[in-house]
Amino acid sequence: MALIVHKYGGTSMGSTERIRNVAKRVAKWARAGHQMVVVPSAMSGETNRLLGLARELAPGSTTSALQREFDMLASTGEQVSVGLLAIALQAEGLGAVSYAGWQVPIRTNNAYTKARIESIDDQKVRADLAAGKVVIITGFQGVDGDGHVTTLGRGGSDTSAVAVAAALKAAECLIYTDVDGVYTTDPRVVPEARRLHTVSFEEMLEMASMGSKVLQIRSVEFAGKYKVPLRVLSSFTPWDIPIEDEARSGTLITFEEDEQMEQAVVSGIAFNRDEAKISILGVPDKPGIAYTILGAVAEANIEVDVIIQNISKDGRTDFSFTVHRNDYARTVDLLKTQVLPSLGTDRIEGDTRICKVSIVGIGMRSHVGIAAKMFRALSEEGINIQMISTSEIKTSVVLDEKYMELAVRALHRAFDLDQPAA
C-alpha cells in the first residue's frame, strides 16, 4: 500500500464516458489498497472555449487586472472536471472528495496566467486519505496570498500533479497521457524507435525542451527538485488491465544515479525545425559584445536557444544564435536598426530553413568520443554541420532542414537505440 498520485489529461476527461473510465481505473488502484490522489485537467477544448469568450470581449489588451479575470474564468474548467470525477467515483461506490486549488490550498505567487507554486498544505488531503477517501484536486491553478485565483499557464496540470506528489511525499506520480511513454526518438521518423523503460530526470529535461511535448518542462524541473518518481504512461490502455502490468508500463523518470548505471551512453535523439539561425559577421572581439547583441533581443522578449561565438581572427569574430522561426524577421529587423550600427559591421546572415538535432544521454558525462561518433555518422551520410553546441548530457547540431529525418535515423542507428539497453 502506497500513496499514489494520478494525473489525467483533457482527452481522458473529454466526455462522461471517458470520465467513467478514469473513475474505474482509479477505483482499481484504490481497491488494491493504495491511497489515491487524482489531478485531472479540464475537459478537452474547455480552456480554449473559455479563453475564446474572454478574447471576444477583450481582444489584445493584457493588464494584470485583466489577467486576474482570465484566471478566474479559466480555472473553472478544472473545477468542473474534479466535480464530475468525484461524482463518477462515488457512483463507483468509493468515497471521494474534490478540492479546488484554493481549498487545499495550493499557494502561488500572484503572477496571473503563469503563477508559480510556493507551497501546498497537505492537512486536509491527509485527513481525507486517512478516512479512506480518494482526493481529487484541480490542476493548473492555485490561490495567491490575497485570496485571488491564479493559474499556472498551459500544461500546468502536470506541474500541479508533481507538486502535490512532492508535498505528500507520494511513492509515485503517474502521468496518464496520449503517448505510452518516452521514446528514443519520434517513432514517426524512426519506426525502430524504442520506448525507454527508464530515463533520467536530466535527459527528460533535454527531451522536453526539445519539444517532445510528453510533459510540461516545469513539471520535470519540479520533479527533479523534489525527487518525485514520475511515470509517463498511456491513458488508452483498458482500465481493467492487471494493476501490476499497469504499474510497470510507460517510462519511469528516475533521480537515482544507481539506476542509471546500466543506461546506454546515449538515451535518445531529439529534434525540431522550429528554429532559425542568425549570424553577425566581423564583430569586434571586445568585452560586452554578447550583451550588446543579446541584451537587445532579450528586451524584445525574444527567446534565444543555441548561442555560438567562435575564436576571433584579426580582432574580429562571428556571433551566431538561433531563435524561434516566428521571431526571425522581427529579430533581424531589430538587429539591423538598433544593434549593428553600434557594432561597426553591417554583415548579418540568416536562415530559416534549418533544423536542430541532438543526442541526449546522461552516460555522455563519462564517455569520451561520443560527439566524434555523432559527427562521423552525419558525415557518412554526407550531411554538412552548420553549428555545434554541447552540454554535459547533450550535443546539438544545426543542419539544413532537408536532412532532419536522415540525420535522426542515422544517429538512432549509430548509437544502437533500436536495441534494448544492455
Place this chain on the structure above:
Amino acid sequence: MALIVHKYGGTSMGSTERIRNVAKRVAKWARAGHQMVVVPSAMSGETNRLLGLARELAPGSTTSALQREFDMLASTGEQVSVGLLAIALQAEGLGAVSYAGWQVPIRTNNAYTKARIESIDDQKVRADLAAGKVVIITGFQGVDGDGHVTTLGRGGSDTSAVAVAAALKAAECLIYTDVDGVYTTDPRVVPEARRLHTVSFEEMLEMASMGSKVLQIRSVEFAGKYKVPLRVLSSFTPWDIPIEDEARSGTLITFEEDEQMEQAVVSGIAFNRDEAKISILGVPDKPGIAYTILGAVAEANIEVDVIIQNISKDGRTDFSFTVHRNDYARTVDLLKTQVLPSLGTDRIEGDTRICKVSIVGIGMRSHVGIAAKMFRALSEEGINIQMISTSEIKTSVVLDEKYMELAVRALHRAFDLDQPAA
C-alpha cells in the same frame, strides 16, 4: 451618488454580445457616479448543462457527499459569468474585479444544493468600491464554515443579490429580468393588466408564491427582512436609455407603510392551475386528526398549499387540502394505504381539474367587504366556488379550472385594476 446593486439573469448573460451590453449598462450607472455591485447569473443553459453531465454519471442517488460535488460543479457557471463581465467592463475602460462567493466570503450553512446565507463580509467589497472599482459577485453560491462550496438552489442569484444589497446597505437592488415589472395580473389573460409602479413586500410575497415567477420567493423574504428596496425591471430596454428613465422603470417593492397609503385595496390577481384538491370525508372530529393526515403527507416530502377543515356535524368533519398536480396520485395512494384505515373512514375524493385564483392586497387589512365583493363578482359570472381560504392580505378560491380566465378577468374588472391607482 449611491451604492447600487444590479442583478442580471442568465438570458442577459447568454452570449458575449449580451454580456457586452450588460457591461455598457453598468458602465452608464458607474459613470453617473454610483458605486456599483453586480450579481450575474450563469450564462443561460449552463447550469442545466453541468447538472446534466453530473446526472449522466450518477443517476438517481443523492447523498450529501454527492450533493457537495454537484455544488462544486454547478457553482462554476456563475464564476464564468463574473470573470467574463469583469473582462467586458475592463474593456469598457472601467476598473472591475470579480469575486466568487468564497472570496467575499458569503457564508452559508452546509445544506448543499439548498444552502442558506448566514453572513456576508463587506470588507473587500467596500475597499474595492472606495478604490472606484465595479465589484462583480457570483450569484447562487457561498462557502460553508469548513470551506466547502455551497449553492442556494434554483433562482438563488436573486437571493444573493438581495443579500449583498442588505449587507452593503445599498440604496436599491435592481433585478433586471425578462419582464418589465410586476403586473396587476398576467397580461396574457387580461390584456388590460397594468404594471404596478410600486407593490408592497407582503403583496409581492403572495404574488411570488402564486407562481408569478418574477422573483425567487426567498429573495423577497430576504428583502423584507432587511428592508432592501428592490426594483424589478426589464433587461430588454436599450442600455443607453437615460439613466433617470431607467431608474424609474419597472416595479419598486416597498417596505414603508406610508408609501402604501395611496395604494388600491386590491393590488393584483394571482392564479395557477398547478394544484389538485383532495378531500377526506367523515373524519372523526378529535385532536390530532390534522396531524395524522398531513404528517404522513409531509413525511413523504409532498408540499401542501390550501388547507381547510370545516366545522363538524355529528362528531365528524370533512378535511380538504391541495397539493401540486404532480403529487396527486402519490398522495391519494399514500392516504388510502397508510392514513384512512386509522381514521375509520374510506371516503376520499379528489379533483385535478381545478384552479386557484387569489386577490392580493395590503389594503384588504383595513377594508371590510372585500371578500364579499370577490364572491359576488364570481357569482355574477355563474362561477361556483369549491373552496375558500383567506389571510390578512389574500383571499383565494378554488374553482373548476375551466373558469380560470373568466374569473381572473371578472375580478380584475371588479376591483378596477385596469384603472391607474388613485
